[in-house]
Amino acid sequence: MRLNNPPRPLPLPSKEELDSIQPLVNLVCHDIESNGGKLPFSEFMEKTLYSPGIGYYNSDKQIFGDKGDFITAPEMTPLFSRCLARQVQQVLTELDGNSDIIEFGAGAGTMACDILIELESQNSLPQHYYIGEISSTLKERQKTTIKQRIPHLIDRIIWVNDMPEEFRGIVLGNEVIDAMPVHRVRINQNKQHEELFVTYRDSQLEWVSGEPSCKLLKTTLDEIFTKYGDNLPDHYETEVNLAANKWITDIAQKLDKGLILLIDYGFSENEFFRPERQEGTLMCHYRHCAHGDALTHIGLQDITSHVNFTAIAEAAHESGLTVSGFTNQTYFLISCGLESFLSEIDINDTKLFIKETQPVKQLILPDEMGDLFKVIAFTKSINQPLIGFSANNVLDRL
Template structure:
């Protein structure tokens, strides 16, 4: 089943050098499709579009993280909005340091390095300094950007930062992944009624046509991913497009064994399974970001835009528990930040200083508002060898672990 790709409108036109970069990645993707018999499952297409060495969106030089399209970036993350995010998160990490005696952080995919820089400063200010801050980052371009960010913001703390080429055999401390899971490849599934009105599942992949990349759905006859069982009760004639998150679950299973003692904190946007696979979410969550414009065409200028999907947190929870970790908490970003003291940090600011207070208040509103990041973003925590601990401050109220 072939379907033409949707074409976005009114998106900024890339510069000449960027267009040439996209042309090279497009040729690379076309070769991959040809080598796979003319059809590439979407998760592989997404993996190459984002991570192909030297060509993929996260493997090549582009601004990516920022506040405005004018700075060349494509989207904004919480650490880029305000240091209040890191200062609040530092209170939770400092509590973990005090309980475990392991003052180490391992961050996965540190983006621009803003979170690392702000956390290092905030942990020092809280009296719970980080002894070693390790960053697992495969992109050489992003490593250089992270180093420059930390050196500018906290030059006296740069010697505590290490970039890892591979994961350690064992780690004691706090692992962090902020907006890491959403950028992991997803499989795409389409549910279509056949002539007898019985539902049939297709896997979506990518083919190459004279007009460029296009969707092709192939009927799937093997065992379906277990996550799709949540849709078994849909009306037989209802069409449905959704994702499954094998790569994100595999990531959790791969890092879980190296956590010898401590906590794994993952922050991202998404839902538990029963909200994710809801009958009304029939179009899926796949989304692309280019110059702060959101659209749904992953074929638009490959290599120049982010491709992402919301996280299905029930599967993440299952992966962590199956890998031997304890589920310590799951809640909204707003509830986590309020539990960890963001209101106290805001109250310490001087409201009579509008140049400082107003931007901080606006950023805090974006972090906490249900209409912004507060409800869509979630925080999930896993632990190992934390049996004697009463619990994490970030989940003391409003824990939703029961919803996973």
């Protein structure tokens, strides 16, 4: 998603919107009460984003695009997905047929269509294109997009709840990890680290601190403190994404041979735990306004956190994957042939040229999405160096 929209006041929801979220507000308040008065933020985030029928990603609300809350790279230009398809094609060729693609969190289904169109043009279609999507509303949205754009390929597309066992092929995810529920925590110089919970007081949702709600979180906080505590101010607030580590471990166990390619915004760990990020990296989006208040506009706004790529790389490595590539979005797209795609645009048609190149600038300029967005690749039994990391591969930064 584009993150540098000019700052502006958070728009107020309409009366209809406020009415529509009442069931979600009731559910959250009920869960807070039945959980002893406070809910781990990870559970709050899970409920507000994914509750069946009423969570943000499961509502009828328009999420993506100008009339929604944010826009992602595949929605900005098909060139993003065409570049990805080049990386996918390289590995599909090495796997020599008999292999599939699975895309997690496929949003509106745009990237799936553009990747399949590009692979078809190169005679490199996979056997199946699985979509692992947890939102039933978005599954329907994806089916509509695919039926409209690539009806002749719909038989290859299979929706699944989980990664298939003994999978051979390519796993893709654009902006999926940032949408996973995170624990919100506070690191203290006296080593009594706390978790931040959500409570309900005087008709308001509020933060309240307490002991970490699980042992793994406590151990993780102790480890972060041991590594970075000397440089962090007291009461440093941040997020821990345990769900992402579990997710990649599950994928690693089921991947027989192939590539996992994840694109998201975030940092390596030593950049993530910088003193200046003392309020953490939570980011909410409502009608293209980005802000940090996750307890407002619930069910109407997206909630995300930046990705700690080192943590996910460690979990992948421990599960037997090879960490093969780490770079920023600019280098990755250029290495996958962005310039050659751009050269296909007729430079004499000024209007078209501007229309098609403007979003590309947003994808690659360092103060837009080019540097904040990273691409990480994990492989199993893949021998060749990946083309997407040929210009720049900074594994040592992880």
